[in-house]
Amino acid sequence: MLYRNYEERSTELKQLDEAREVASDWYKDGSLTGMLMYVQCFAKNLKGVKEHLDYIKECGVDYLHLMPLLESPAGRSDGGYAVADYRKVQPELGTMKDLADLTSACHKQGISTCLDFVMNHTSEDHEWARRAKAGEKEYQDRYFFFDNWDIPNEFEKTVPQVFPQTAPGNFTWCEEAHKVVMTTFYPYQWDLNYRNPVVFNDMTDNMLYLCNQGIDVIRLDATPYIWKTLGTTCRNLPQVHTLVRIMHMACDVVCPGTLLLGEVVMEPSKVVPYFGTVEKPECHMLYNVTTMASTWHTVATHDVRLLKHQLASVFALPRQYTFLNYLRCHDDIGWGLDYPYLRQFGVEEVAHKKFLNDYFRGYCYGSNARGELYNDDPRLGDARLCGTTASLCGVEAAEYERDAGKLDWSLKLDIMLHAFLFTQSGIPVLYSGDEIAQLNDYTYHDDPLKKDDSRYLHRGSMNWKDAALRKDKTTRQGKMFSAIKKLEKIRSEHAAFNGGADVWLVETYNDHVLGIGRYYRGEKLIALFNFSDNDETAWINEHEDYTDLWTGESRAAKAVGVPSHDFAWLVTEYGNNAN
Numbered sequence: 015m016l017y018r019n020y021e022e023r024s025t026e027l028k029q030l031d032e033a034r035e036v037a038s039d040w041y042k043d044g045s046l047t048g049m050l051m052y053v054q055c056f057a058k059n060l061k062g063v064k065e066h067l068d069y070i071k072e073c074g075v076d077y078l079h080l081m082p083l084l085e086s087p088a089g090r091s092d093g094g095y096a097v098a099d100y101r102k103v104q105p106e107l108g109t110m111k112d113l114a115d116l117t118s119a120c121h122k123q124g125i126s127t128c129l130d131f132v133m134n135h136t137s138e139d140h141e142w143a144r145r146a147k148a149g150e151k152e153y154q155d156r157y158f159f160f161d162n163w164d165i166p167n168e169f170e171k172t173v174p175q176v177f178p179q180t181a182p183g184n185f186t187w188c189e190e191a192h193k194v195v196m197t198t199f200y201p202y203q204w205d206l207n208y209r210n211p212v213v214f215n216d217m218t219d220n221m222l223y224l225c226n227q228g229i230d231v232i233r234l235d236a237t238p239y240i241w242k243t244l245g246t247t248c249r250n251l252p253q254v255h256t257l258v259r260i261m262h263m264a265c266d267v268v269c270p271g272t273l274l275l276g277e278v279v280m281e282p283s284k285v286v287p288y289f290g291t292v293e294k295p296e297c298h299m300l301y302n303v304t305t306m307a308s309t310w311h312t313v314a315t316h317d318v319r320l321l322k323h324q325l326a327s328v329f330a331l332p333r334q335y336t337f338l339n340y341l342r343c344h345d346d347i348g349w350g351l352d353y354p355y356l357r358q359f360g361v362e363e364v365a366h367k368k369f370l371n372d373y374f375r376g377y378c379y380g381s382n383a384r385g386e387l388y389n390d391d392p393r394l395g396d397a398r399l400c401g402t403t404a405s406l407c408g409v410e411a412a413e414y415e416r417d418a419g420k421l422d423w424s425l426k427l428d429i430m431l432h433a434f435l436f437t438q439s440g441i442p443v444l445y446s447g448d449e450i451a452q453l454n455d456y457t458y459h460d461d462p463l464k465k466d467d468s469r470y471l472h473r474g475s476m477n478w479k480d481a482a483l484r485k486d487k488t489t490r491q492g493k494m495f496s497a498i499k500k501l502e503k504i505r506s507e508h509a510a511f512n513g514g515a516d517v518w519l520v521e522t523y524n525d526h527v528l529g530i531g532r533y534y535r536g537e538k539l540i541a542l543f544n545f546s547d548n549d550e551t552a553w554i555n556e557h558e559d560y561t562d563l564w565t566g567e568s569r570a571a572k573a574v575g576v577p578s579h580d581f582a583w584l585v586t587e588y589g590n591n592a593n
């Protein structure tokens with residue numbers, strides 16, 4: 015199987031593999047900027063994305079994450095995460111040839127592409143599932159089938175529920191087969207049994223097929239869930255790491271220029287095992303999930319102490335670990351914060367989650383945010399939150415009220431958060447539309463297939479009329495777009511943003527102002543971010559002469575005043591790029 019996939023790999027892709035083997039850290043140097051998008055929302059189909067590559071390049075993007083686009087049943091797709099055929103593109107989006115044409119065009123523009131590989135489960139419409147329903151034991155053995163509820167009930171004693179409100183339980187009765195089947199996420203998503211070697215072999219084959227369409231980064235979806243053992247949580251079991259390690263080896267054989275991105279939704283210290291070791295590597299990159307939630311917590315509370323506490327654990331990790339960082343993604347914001355740490359400040363978990371959700375729905379005095387709840391569980395008080403970056407920053411409310419002052423203030427917060435994003439080590443990923451401060455899309459309420467899923471609030475279609483205003487700096491779109499471009503330009507020109515930089519927290523002696531230091535090859539950066547609604551002072555006392563990268567002016571790094579919702583990037587150099 016590996017040899018066949020290698021033989022089928024194009025000359026163009028093999029040449030790319032060879033180049034990346036020579037420069038194996040090509041994705042680690044801090045030069046990449048990512049963008050996450052749904053093809054149908056951005057440009058209707060794959061050909062449309064290809065036609066808009068100039069816009070993507072203009073955004074400074076060279077890492078393009080295409081959200082799930084493989085064939086999935088309408089109304090039972092979970093946003094494309096219930097795959098019915100790993101070898102076919104959803105018909106309305108195009109064909110596999112269209113995907114290969116797009117990735118080839120991206121490579122010519124210096125853009126790498128990422129695609130989700132849903133490996134924990136298939137759709138109940140997948141050929142394997144259909145044959146299992148028909149009673150073929152060979153295909154039932156590819157899933158978890160049980161004659162009655164005895165063993166499933168034993169599993170339920172230790173396995174948490176992913177969606178207790180919308181899809182309670184981890185098993186579903188399959189009427190066609192007259193058996194119970196394991197469905198960790200939704201009833202139409204059947205968990206694959208990786209104890210069966212045929213499953214692993216065929217799924218790896220599917221993954222390599224996608225790599226051969228020119229996909230540069232395979233996002234392994236729901237990685238921690240892929241091994242199930244009775245009496246455990248069926249999460250993060252040792253066998254998961256073995257399987258990911260073998261998938262890494264398979265890529266090394268067939269497509270060594272391809273990277274594995276693990277979707278592991280835990281705090282950084284707990285996701286580290288998924289990087290593997292030097293001798294036994296697993297994922298090349300992982301998500302920095304916790305920082306996103308901690309960032310929005312800080313926006314609501316104006317208090318940086320939790321964010322500092324969380325970043326300290328990230329900064330303590332070895333520099334060779336590469337994280338993807340983002341302010342917003344396709345999913346909701348879950349408030350999985352470090353509540354044991356917050357408890358020392360009198361914060362109680364359920365009440366604090368309610369405060370955060372109220373704040374970002376605009377229910378609190380002084381809040382201009384506009385969001386909606388997702389998967390509300392009144393019993394546990396554990397609702398999550400949806401909304402675009404701009405709407406959560408107050409841009410939507412300001413435009414609705416036609417308040418120019420409030421609009422500038424909200425955009426300043428949006429820009430400051432992006433500056434914070436670009437200051438972190440790893441790959442910053444923009445959510446498509448954030449570059450023009452795109453607002454919430456409430457039309458999903460009128461779509462019967464979407465109205466029960468509030469995540470579509472921030473999954474609205476790209477507003478190309480708004481995008482056309484990006485060069486007019488008097489508009490919301492132009493102000494945001496020019497700011498993002500300026501941040502990218504500064505980051506690309508200064509060594510301190512390199513992924514190999516030393517990074518540390520700078521004590522500002524002000525709980526409203528976050529301070530981050532970076533040093534690489536003779537260049538030192540002090541970055542300051544004011545999360546308060548008031549002007550604040552960062553009580554730092556750095557002795558070198560600094561330049562403010564945003565204004566280009568000389569500026570002392572002593573008792574630095576930072577306006578509300580603003581930031582400062584202060585840089586100094588030592589000699590000629592001394593090590």
